[in-house]
Amino acid sequence: xxxxxxxxxxxxxxxxxxxxxxxxxxxxxxxxxxxxxxxxENEFLALLGPSGxxxxxxxxxxxxxxxxxxxxxxxxxxxxAAPGPDRGVVFQHFALFPWKTVRExxxxxxxxxxxxxxxxxxxxxxxxxxxxLDGFEDSYPSQLSGGMKQRVAIARTLAMDPxxxxxxxxxxxxxxxxxxxxxxxxxxxxxxxxKTVVFxxxxxxxxxxxADRVAVMTARPGRIKTVVDVADVGGAADAIRDPxxxxxxxxxxxxxxxxALAAQKGGAG
Amino acid sequence: MTAxxxxxxxxxxxxxxxxGAIRAGLMDSSLLPPFSEVMAALGRLVVxxxxxxxxxxxxxxxxxxxxxxxxxxxxxxxxxxxYVPVRILVNPLVRCIYPMPKSxxxxxxxxxxxxxxxxxxxxxxxxxxxxxxxxxxxxxxxxDTVLIWSAQAAGATRRQILTEIVLPASLxxxxxxxRTSLALSFVLLVSSEFLMAREGLGYMIAFLGxxxxxxxxxxxxxxxxxxxxxxxxxxxxxxxRLLVWRE
Ligand SMILES: Nc1ncnc2c1ncn2[C@@H]1O[C@H](COP(=O)(O)OP(=O)(O)OP(=O)(O)O)[C@@H](O)[C@H]1O
Ligand SMILES: [Mg+2]
Numbered sequence: 001x002x003x004x005x006x007x008x009x010x011x012x013x014x015x016x017x018x019x020x021x022x023x024x025x026x027x028x029x030x031x032x033x034x035x036x037x038x039x040x041e042n043e044f045l046a047l048l049g050p051s052g053x054x055x056x057x058x059x060x061x062x063x064x065x066x067x068x069x070x071x072x073x074x075x076x077x078x079x080x081a082a083p084g085p086d087r088g089v090v091f092q093h094f095a096l097f098p099w100k101t102v103r104e105x106x107x108x109x110x111x112x113x114x115x116x117x118x119x120x121x122x123x124x125x126x127x128x129x130x131x132x133l134d135g136f137e138d139s140y141p142s143q144l145s146g147g148m149k150q151r152v153a154i155a156r157t158l159a160m161d162p163x164x165x166x167x168x169x170x171x172x173x174x175x176x177x178x179x180x181x182x183x184x185x186x187x188x189x190x191x192x193x194x195k196t197v198v199f200x201x202x203x204x205x206x207x208x209x210x211a212d213r214v215a216v217m218t219a220r221p222g223r224i225k226t227v228v229d230v231a232d233v234g235g236a237a238d239a240i241r242d243p244x245x246x247x248x249x250x251x252x253x254x255x256x257x258x259x260a261l262a263a264q265k266g267g268a269g
Numbered sequence: 270m271t272a273x274x275x276x277x278x279x280x281x282x283x284x285x286x287x288x289g290a291i292r293a294g295l296m297d298s299s300l301l302p303p304f305s306e307v308m309a310a311l312g313r314l315v316v317x318x319x320x321x322x323x324x325x326x327x328x329x330x331x332x333x334x335x336x337x338x339x340x341x342x343x344x345x346x347x348x349x350x351x352y353v354p355v356r357i358l359v360n361p362l363v364r365c366i367y368p369m370p371k372s373x374x375x376x377x378x379x380x381x382x383x384x385x386x387x388x389x390x391x392x393x394x395x396x397x398x399x400x401x402x403x404x405x406x407x408x409x410x411x412x413d414t415v416l417i418w419s420a421q422a423a424g425a426t427r428r429q430i431l432t433e434i435v436l437p438a439s440l441x442x443x444x445x446x447x448r449t450s451l452a453l454s455f456v457l458l459v460s461s462e463f464l465m466a467r468e469g470l471g472y473m474i475a476f477l478g479x480x481x482x483x484x485x486x487x488x489x490x491x492x493x494x495x496x497x498x499x500x501x502x503x504x505x506x507x508x509x510r511l512l513v514w515r516e
């Protein structure tokens with residue numbers, strides 16, 4: 001796929017970005033510090049790092065949901081200023097509209113895109129089927145399991161066909177079988193319509209399997225610790241037995257574990 | 270059906286005790302006519318066209334005052350939560366007026382709006398407005414930010430976010446505030462009609478009481494109670510409909 005060093009016009013460019021949360025009560029928390037990262041156009045980047053290191057925060061910044069306080073982010077050559085349908089997001093906690101049915105949730109963004117009604121309906125149906133939720137079109141989120149909600153969130157975002165996909169642990173609530181099916185579906189979609197992807201996960205195998213490159217973040221305040229090229233391994237379900245695959249997974253595991261330990265030590269302070 | 274009847278057993282017991290106490294001479298029937306007589310008076314009342322003239326006047330005031338309060342209150346509460354200048358302007362007013370006993374406004378309303386419909390509508394409107402504003406404001410402020418982000422990422426405009434996201438997300442809390450207002454609206458309606466009216470159910474109760482027609486007066490009180498109860502039940506049914514998505 002795309003070459004990492006040449007972040008194309010459609011890629012994501014993150015330069016020296018920091019972010020500090022300032023809750024109305026309580027002391028400020030520096031979540032990110034001096035994060036620099038480039039994701040090439042149509043590249044799949046997985047983001048690993050210990051809990052609380054700022055992965056979601058980085059995704060929110062790329063999404064344009066949080067103000068960029070220091071440094072700069074551009075997507076497709078345009079500085080990020082606000083959220084937009086060019087960047088589809090799958091939120092960690094799904095963020096489904098509880099008063100809308102599964103179908104209505106998936107349709108919401110399509111309506112905003114002003115697609116013709118017949119096409120909206122067809123597209124919603126196709127993506128609901130893709131995540132194996134046909135039969136649940138008229139259910140409300142409160143009637144679904146966590147994994148089912150997560151699949152609705154994935155269908156909703158993918159149906160909008162954004163050029164950039166920001167996914168925050170999108171398969172975290174799924175069982176191993178469903179997760180593996182979703183991996184195949186996602187890779188198939190990316191093969192059909194190329195996208196730039198930033199994919200947050202805790203699962204090192206999943207990262208190596210899906211991604212072109214894997215970035216590991218340090219414990220809070222999050223920085224980029226290492227970036228590993230894994231484009232030559234993974235991509236197929238049987239890749240996990242490839243010794244080169246195992247080697248990369250082991251290496252990344254070590255990196256993440258070091259940071260998780262650091263996070264535990266620093267977590268008290 | 271039988272379950273519903275069982276649920277209201279305490280009411281039947283009270284009616285029986287009421288009747289029994291007077292029959293046994295434990296209570297003066299000039300202070301409280303026996304239940305059976307009140308029921309008979311109720312029977313006469315419901316076929317009396319006068320009742321419907323009073324009821325129509327009350328209904329008009331109730332619907333106008335309460336309806337306006339709900340619409341204005343929801344809009345104002347949400348806008349206050351969303352636009353800082355509006356909040357700065359309106360919030361202090363809300364805070365001052367909220368704890369005020371609204372019946373204290375009755376004389377003011379008479380002075381400003383006279384003895385007609387307008388004074389009652391104004392009173393009900395003001396009284397009911399506050400709980401609706403407060404619930405809509407709190408609900409709108411509590412809307413999960415990620416839902417708003419989600420709509421923004423889909424390409425929703427600011428106005429669409431208010432009407433398509435903030436309003437439905439706030440609905441459960443708003444509906445609870447509106448229910449409080451509904452009960453309050455009846456209190457304000459009837460008490461304002463006691464003091465300043467020539468028609469209306471509250472006026473009718475006062476009029477019958479002053480004329481010494483106690484059985485009819487109690488019948489009218491029971492009727493108003495029944496209407497309030499039915500309105501609350503109907504409201505709950507509508508609210509449950511609107512919130513089917515909650516489990
Ligand atoms: N709204 C907020 N207000 C204050 N602090 C926050 C807020 N959101 C996140 N933080 C802090 O910022 C840090 C980074 O949070 P973030 O959610 O980005 O972590 P994460 O890497 O996504 O973690 P996880 O893997 O558990 O999802 C955390 O330590 C958290 O305490
Ligand atoms: Mg997170």
